[in-house]
Amino acid sequence: MPQELRPRVVLADDHEGMLQVFQRLLEPYCEIVGSVKDGRALLQAVASLSPDVVVVDVNIPAVNGIEACDLIRQSAPRTRVVIVTVADDAAIRQQAFSLGASAFVLKYRAADELLAAVRKR
Amino acid sequence: MRFAEGLHEVLDPGVQKQIFDEYFDQDRLSESSALVADTLRKKYNGTKFDVVIGVGNPVLAFLLSHGAELWPGTPEVFIFVDHRLLPAQLPPNTTAIAYADPSASTLELALQLMPKTKRVFYVGGSSPSDTARSASAEQDFKRFADKIEFTYLSNLPLAELLERISRLPDDSIVIYGGMEQDASGHVFIAARVCPLIAAASNAPVYGSYGTFVGCGIVGGRVLDFKDLGTQTGRLAMKILERGTASGLPVENWQSRPVVDWRQLQRWGISEKRLPAGAIVRFRIPSAWERYRWYVVTGLSAIIALLTLVIVLTFEVQKRRLANLEVKELSGRLIHASEEERKRIARELHDDISQRLAIVAIEIELLVRDVVLHQPEISASLQQTLRQLHEIIEDTHNLSHELHSARLQILGLEEALNEFSQQLARQHALEIEVAVNSVPSPLPEVVAFVFYRVAQEALQNSVKHSGSNRIEVRLTGGDHTLVMKIRDYGSGFDTSLPGRGLGLATMRERLKLVKGNLVVRSEPGGGTEIIAEARLEGAIKRAISAA
Numbered sequence: 001m002p003q004e005l006r007p008r009v010v011l012a013d014d015h016e017g018m019l020q021v022f023q024r025l026l027e028p029y030c031e032i033v034g035s036v037k038d039g040r041a042l043l044q045a046v047a048s049l050s051p052d053v054v055v056v057d058v059n060i061p062a063v064n065g066i067e068a069c070d071l072i073r074q075s076a077p078r079t080r081v082v083i084v085t086v087a088d089d090a091a092i093r094q095q096a097f098s099l100g101a102s103a104f105v106l107k108y109r110a111a112d113e114l115l116a117a118v119r120k121r
Numbered sequence: 122m123r124f125a126e127g128l129h130e131v132l133d134p135g136v137q138k139q140i141f142d143e144y145f146d147q148d149r150l151s152e153s154s155a156l157v158a159d160t161l162r163k164k165y166n167g168t169k170f171d172v173v174i175g176v177g178n179p180v181l182a183f184l185l186s187h188g189a190e191l192w193p194g195t196p197e198v199f200i201f202v203d204h205r206l207l208p209a210q211l212p213p214n215t216t217a218i219a220y221a222d223p224s225a226s227t228l229e230l231a232l233q234l235m236p237k238t239k240r241v242f243y244v245g246g247s248s249p250s251d252t253a254r255s256a257s258a259e260q261d262f263k264r265f266a267d268k269i270e271f272t273y274l275s276n277l278p279l280a281e282l283l284e285r286i287s288r289l290p291d292d293s294i295v296i297y298g299g300m301e302q303d304a305s306g307h308v309f310i311a312a313r314v315c316p317l318i319a320a321a322s323n324a325p326v327y328g329s330y331g332t333f334v335g336c337g338i339v340g341g342r343v344l345d346f347k348d349l350g351t352q353t354g355r356l357a358m359k360i361l362e363r364g365t366a367s368g369l370p371v372e373n374w375q376s377r378p379v380v381d382w383r384q385l386q387r388w389g390i391s392e393k394r395l396p397a398g399a400i401v402r403f404r405i406p407s408a409w410e411r412y413r414w415y416v417v418t419g420l421s422a423i424i425a426l427l428t429l430v431i432v433l434t435f436e437v438q439k440r441r442l443a444n445l446e447v448k449e450l451s452g453r454l455i456h457a458s459e460e461e462r463k464r465i466a467r468e469l470h471d472d473i474s475q476r477l478a479i480v481a482i483e484i485e486l487l488v489r490d491v492v493l494h495q496p497e498i499s500a501s502l503q504q505t506l507r508q509l510h511e512i513i514e515d516t517h518n519l520s521h522e523l524h525s526a527r528l529q530i531l532g533l534e535e536a537l538n539e540f541s542q543q544l545a546r547q548h549a550l551e552i553e554v555a556v557n558s559v560p561s562p563l564p565e566v567v568a569f570v571f572y573r574v575a576q577e578a579l580q581n582s583v584k585h586s587g588s589n590r591i592e593v594r595l596t597g598g599d600h601t602l603v604m605k606i607r608d609y610g611s612g613f614d615t616s617l618p619g620r621g622l623g624l625a626t627m628r629e630r631l632k633l634v635k636g637n638l639v640v641r642s643e644p645g646g647g648t649e650i651i652a653e654a655r656l657e658g659a660i661k662r663a664i665s666a667a
Contacts, residue, residue: 015475021482059470064530086474087517091539095531107478108513111485 007052007118011035012042012068013084014060018107022055022084025114039063046076053118057107058085058092066095073100082117084110123331127350133358141165145180158187165191172360173197174353178206178250185212196366200353200374203257207371216360216369218352220344222254223329223376224296225261227341228269230378231294231327234339234385234394238269240293242286244318244326245275246300246309254298278305279314283321293324297338312336325388329376334402339388340380349374452629459524459569466524469516477513481506533568534559534595537575541593544579550589552579559597560656567654570630571595571604574638577627578606578650586610586648600657607649612642627652 009030013019014037023032030053034045040062046054054072058065069081080102085092093104103117132138145157173195175184181199188197189212199207199217207219224243232238241262245255255275262271274282282303286295297318299311312332319326319337328338331345352372360366378396382404385392392401409416484506492499521527528536534556541552575593582591588610595604627650628638636654 015471017479018475021479025482025486058530059526066530086470086478087514087521089521089527091527091535092530095535107475108481108510109485110478111482111489 006031008033008049009053009055009118010042010045010049010051012037012039012045012054012056012060012065014038014057018057022110022114025110026055026118029115030118037061039065039068042068043071043075046072046079050076051079053080053082055082055084055114055118058083058096066092066099069096069101070099080120082114084114123345123347124350124353127347127352128354128357129350131351131354131358141168141170145183154183154186157183158191161187161191170195172357172366174357175199176201178202178253181206181217184215188212188215196360196364198353198356198360198366200349203253205257211371214365214367216356216366216371218349218356218372218374220374220376222257222261223342223344224254224258224298225264226376227296227327227329227343228262228265230340230342230396231296231325232265232269233396234380234390235294235325235388237292238294240270240272240290241265242289242293242295242324243271243273243275243298244282244286244295244300245273245298246302246311246314247276247304247306248300248302248308251275251299251301258296258298276304279303279307279309279317283317286318286322286324289322289324295322295324295326296341297326297328297333299328299330299333325384325390331379334379334381337384338381339384339390340378342376343379344374344376345379348377448629448632452632455626455629456633463524466520466526469520469523470526474513474516474520477509477516481509481513484509528568528572529565532561533563533572536568536572537593537595540572540576541579541591544583548583550583550591552591552593554593555595557594557596559595559602563602564634564656567602567634567656570634570636570654571602571652573630574627574650574652575604575606577623578652581623582606582608582610582648586612588647597656600655602654602656604652605649606652607647609647612644612646612648614644615640615642 007030009026009032011019011022011026011032011034013022013035016037019035019037023035026032033049033051036042036045038061039056042054042056042060043063045051054068056065056068060068063071065083065085069083072079072081081100082103082105083093083096083101084105084107086107088106096104103113103120105113105117143161145152170192173184173188173192175181175188175197178201181202184197184199185208194214197212197215199211199215199219202217202219204219204221207217211217228241231241243255243258243262245251245258252275255273259271259273262269265271274285277285279300289295295318297315300309300314300318301311302308311330315326315328315333315336315338326338327341328334329341329343331343331347334340334343352374356369356372359369363369378399380395380399380401382401384390385401395401484502488499488502488506491502525536527539531539534554537556538554541554545552579591579593582588586608588608591606591608593604593606595602597603624638624640631638631652631654634654636652639651639653640648641651642648
């Protein structure tokens with residue numbers, strides 16, 4: 001895959017195993033420029049790395065995924081936000097989209113859906 | 122009377138006895154002793170006595186002359202006789218109880234009680250006994266002559282005497298020695314004259330015979346006739362046992378200091394001046410002495426009641442504290458149970474669900490690899506995967522039920538909106554949520570408590586009110602957060618029990634954030650639930666915790 005088509009991705013999840021799985025899923029097609037475990041670290045990573053895509057879990061400490069999405073969309077509008085969650089919640093999903101998330105992916109469907117969500121323009 | 126009382130007290134009731142009384146009344150009759158002896162001889166001819174008791178000085182004289190002849194061999198006792206009139210040697214088979222005239226010792230007592238006394242008026246009579254007593258007193262008073270002036274009023278008619286003692290000079294006392302006859306020849310009983318003397322005299326009167334005490338005299342060294350009766354009875358018993366009076370010594374009739382309490386008061390004499398062992402008679406008990414038991418009983422009752430009041434107050438206080446503790450405990454229980462639900466929910470959400478999701482991803486990847494080469498395994502794996510998805514959904518639902526992460530992620534306003542809409546959809550009714558100036562961020566515990574109260578209140582409305590419209594107003598002030606939830610349904614009587622547990626739980630939850638709950642409702646008039654909490658402290662705590 002040509003280098004220019006490999007989006008630069010930052011991963012954010014407080015579950016180590018989950019971070020590793022995401023990395024395995026995305027690595028062949030993306031450049032994982034950072035992986036962090038809480039919202040505050042994510043905001044710093046976005047500011048310093050200017051990733052193309054952020055994959056963030058809804059329920060991470062310090063600043064949660066929805067709040068982080070809101071802040072990132074305002075501070076770095078070019079960075080797309082893919083929200084991941086362990087289980088579906090209509091209210092949260094709706095809120096995520098209304099705050100500018102580009103995708104909302106259930107973790108257990110990540111093998112099927114995550115790559116597409118990351119690549120989606 | 123008092124003599125007989127004393128006598129019969131000691132005479133052995135087991136001894137069969139017969140007592141013969143004879144009264145000579147010598148002062149009034151002045152019969153010749155030979156005539157009296159003759160009368161008695163005729164009267165008691167042939168009667169054998171065990172003991173003869175002669176009372177008084179005239180009888181002593183009579184028995185010394187005629188006793189042995191009248192009742193030969195019978196023991197004789199002479200009582201109420203002056204020591205000075207007893208012969209140096211008593212006849213055989215006789216004995217006596219004799220007195221020394223106590224006028225002098227009565228004067229001593231009087232001087233002890235009234236040390237300022239300068240004049241003593243001795244009041245007596247004209248009978249031979251009177252004269253003898255008067256002479257004896259005069260003799261005894263000689264030793265006081267240097268400091269006291271003595272006047273003897275013994276030869277006056279009673280009326281004149283009474284008049285005379287009614288105007289005695291200051292610092293005088295009267296010593297009444299007894300009057301059996303006055304100067305005009307009237308015969309009296311000495312004790313009967315005593316009250317007249319005491320009433321007429323303008324000075325305190327003292328006397329030496331028990332029969333005078335209580336008649337208006339202050340008191341004196343008193344010869345008490347009851348004492349004499351007792352003493353005579355004892356001596357008589359002794360003689361009856363021995364069969365003879367020989368060898369029994371002459372006994373003394375002892376005087377005792379006796380005063381009349383009423384007279385002490387009348388003359389302002391302090392009881393402190395009384396000698397040790399003095400007998401105080403006719404004491405009128407003081408109010409304290411009379412009512413002491415009423416007062417003591419009353420006070421005890423009051424003290425008992427006060428103690429009861431204190432104990433009960435203490436118990437009430439204890440109970441109030443216990444109630445507070447119970448309330449606090451129930452609050453803590455709710456809190457603890459919430460904490461536990463939260464912990465389990467987090468465990469399910471943050472760990473179990475994540476791991477299940479990872480397994481799901483791994484299986485999905487596996488399916489991709491095997492799908493081309495081994496389609497039957499692939500189908501089976503797909504089946505497993507579907508089951509796994511179901512488990513993940515169930516786990517999530519369970520976690521959400523235990524403790525929704527939604528509130529934490531979306532905030533109170535969004536969570537309220539979401540819950541209300543869901544409820545409205547389920548029950549086909551209208552729920553309007555209006556949120557105004559709610560500070561952000563809200564402390565997590567406040568948001569949680571209000572969310573839970575709203576859930577409970579909305580569910581109650583849906584279940585009980587029948588209202589098809591519910592309004593939720595969440596309004597923040599400078600330091601407060603107020604939530605009003607109103608329906609237009611059936612309402613209920615707030616004074617009746619029944620809705621207890623739900624409302625109580627809301628109240629307890631609000632207490633966790635120092636808030637309170639107001640319920641307004643009436644049958645047919647809908648229900649309004651108002652939850653209120655102060656934010657200042659809560660926010661400060663939240664900030665300092667962050």
